[in-house]
Amino acid sequence: MSAVVLALAAGAVIGVALGALGGGGSVLAVPALIYLLGFSPVGATTAGLVIVTLTSATALLAHARDGHVRWRTGLLFAAAGIGPAMLGGALAARVPAAVLTGAFALVAAAAALRMMRSAPAAAGAVPVRQARAAGAGAGLGAVTGVLGVGGGFLAVPALVGVVGMRMRNAVGTSLLVITVNSVAALATRAATVQQLDWAVVGPFVGAAILGAWDAKRLAAKVTGDTLQRIFAGVLLAVAAFMLIDALL
Template sequence: MNTLILALIAGAVIGLALGALGGGGSVLAVPALIYLLDFSPASATTASLIIVTATSATALYAHARDGHVAWKTGVLFAAAGILPAFLAGAAAGHLPAAALTAAFAVVAALAAVRMLRPAAAQLPERVSPLKAAGTGAGLGAVTGFLGVGGGFLAVPALVGVLGLRMKQAVGTSLLVITVNSLAALIARTGTSGGDLRWEVIAPFTGAAILGAWDGKRLSAKITGRTLQRLFATVLLAVAGLMLADVVW
């Protein structure tokens, strides 16, 4: 299939994931860039951060307009992750690609299993600033280390740890993704291997941004629990594929 068509299709799918689920874009973008579009792992990581930063910022605007962003919690959560994301992103460049892939797959699978559990009674939305900052710092470190936006971890953390409603967690996670992805991208500047192909990245990003708007409309028609199940299913599938790639 033509490279441009593949880039447009993959971008639209990643955009739908970010717009509807508040995450999952990087989880899908990295394998798509490597296995469908022939990027090297290093370049795929950097390219995915470019794509996800632009797309999540667009999707954030749409969710914020509808009042689905907990700004105080989100700002604390995101700000606490900036330095850890930057430092971990720089350190990750010194580790073998297989080790990073395996770690990513394990973390994604654990997050998916947690979201598939029956929903527990949620906490009040008055969140301790220290709790938000501590959770955000941990997420930032994982985001920088694994080279992804972190939405697949941000949504479960915002729901399960900080007690936000699912739709509000989706919107708030987009703020976290935008900030953490930008910090990780800055840390990785100059380490992409020199083969970033903008003729692929540009249409991929454009399709993802358009897909994010459709994803936002989709999220308004689906219950929070259904979103969680869809999100977890995607995570488990991707984790399984990446682990299989490492083993075989």
């Protein structure tokens, strides 16, 4: 199967994850780029940021139109994460590939388990605690920069568990966080971006954008509890696969 066909198939899956779940794009894109398309870990994390930035921005527009984006909280998360994201991006090239893969897997597994234990927030969510929200945003930014992930797969659990946001609002708001954090992380990777194989990355991005747009309509028909469980299950499966690969 050609690289372009694989990129189109993988991009569609990543787009569906972002559009329906508000995250999981990079945590799926990075393994796909490494294991299906032969990218190096550093190249895959950079390409993942490009793919997720463009796809998230598109999906954000659709969720905002339906009123599922909490702009103030999302911008607080994003602002707190910009500095750590840029610092993490600068340090990423110095991290050994096996360590990068193993860390990626452990972070994904922790987020999945947290989501499985947390019930979706009720309509009357607790008020946002600014310090906790900012702290969570800074942590997300650091993970975004080092591991090359948009942060949505961690932002959603944080917005549900720390902020007390309902799942649908957490999905939409996480896309704002992903977009801002990914742009900040990419700012430190200009040299790596220039070296990407755009004949593969371009089709990947196109398929992801289309998948995200269609998935938004699908997500509207699924309950928040179901979305949360699907999100956690996908993360846990990917984390197990990558951790095994890092240890072997």
